Amino acid sequence: MAAGTIRYWAAAKAAAGTAEEPYAAETLAEALAAVRERHPGELVRVLRRCSFLVDGDPVGARGHETVRLAEGGTVEVLPPFAGG
Template identity: 70%
Template structure:
């Protein structure tokens, strides 16, 4: 199990109610599942995550399945919601 930081930007930060939090997970999917579980009281959070793109340790995840994206010890996941055109 790896530990690191999830950073929320723009609408993701607003939906989470925080700028960053720790993860304890092996994959991006696990980290996002944990974040969803921690923020169930925040109505828009899961929706914003579903529309966001991600950087893991500075590398774009793109269309890779989140279950296949391994997280590193001390790593960083950046949650980037759509910044323009439409709502996040």
Template identity: 70%
Template sequence: MARGTIRYWAAAKEASGVAEEPFEAGTLAELLEDVTRGRAELARVAGRSSFLVDGHPVGRRAHDTVVLADGVTVEVLPPFAGG
């Protein structure tokens, strides 16, 4: 399990109620499952969002294949205009 920080931007920040929070997860899929549990609006926003892992775009890679390293920063970037 990696420990890191997840940062929320724009609508994701509003839906989560915080700008960032610590996490423990092995993959991006596990992280998203954990942070959206019981947070329906955040789950909806995250489903439309792009992600950066230590500044690198995840793109279309399956989230369960994105392995997280200790100390990583994951950023949740919802569509900023019209999405």
């Protein structure tokens, strides 16, 4: 099982009540399941609209169960935002 950091931005940060927290998971799907369990409520709703970067690479449309997490890695949780 890999250990790393999940970083929350904007609305995800507000809903989680923290800027970052550790993960212990093999895949993005496992890490997000643990997040949903720790933060039921608003963060679960926000995550439905988020995009994700894993170690700087966009996840895009890949299935979260296929995205492997690395030891010491970083998952960025990015809600949609407006701007130019």
